[in-house]
Amino acid sequence: MDIIPPVEDISERLLFIYDRLLQCYGAQHWWPADGDFEIVVGAILTQMTTWSNVEKAIDNLKSHNLLSPAALYQIPTSEIAEEIYSTGFYKSKARKIKAFVTWLHDYYNDSLDGLFTLPVLSLREILLSVYGIGEETADSIILYAARKPVFVIDAYTRRIMQRIGINPGGDSYHSFQALFMGNLPVNEKTYNEYHALFVRHGKERCRARPDCAGCCLSAICSHRNSIVSG
DNA sequence: GGCCAGGACACCA
């Protein structure tokens, strides 16, 4: 039986959660995609959407040889919308994809390589300036495509943290991100695996079993403890 | 038939 770290020790408790999830599910090897540009497109398409619907859209784009910055730049937004219909919000997501490839064409010659040489903070700031890319999408691109260390906060992360009673002291994206990045070693591979494990756990456990029965985090899944970190 | 899903943006007070 593992020793459960005290609630005051955020770092140890975050590592405890990570170890438990890794034991339970094994390494996830994220992001599930062929290539960096597919990760970018997938990050936009998965906004408020289940991954199975995203896969259909990705397959459509691939089968029509459209999954490249240059190809998507050349076709009209309406055609992108037809290809990604299965993801829902297809008109607005087509606009977002079009905005990104247009921006990449204008400033980086259709290539992610130059973009990804920027330091993390600059890269994040510039991605956030592109229409349709918010904090979670930007961080997913930075972590999984650019392979730089930022912690991705998504709905699963928030839900699981709430369930195990760790409160970052605010509900903002930044407060959750600061909790992880301020209490874990700065490491891209750890951030990658941690977020992927959260998604896996969120899908398999928290959504399927709201009562936490049989949960590998049940030892700390109290709904009661509230940790306030500075 | 109702509810929810790995957000982001526009608009308003």
Next chain:
DNA sequence: TGGTGTCATGGC
């Protein structure tokens, strides 16, 4: 700055 409405298909 924070709250609310909108975008929308597919699976359960």
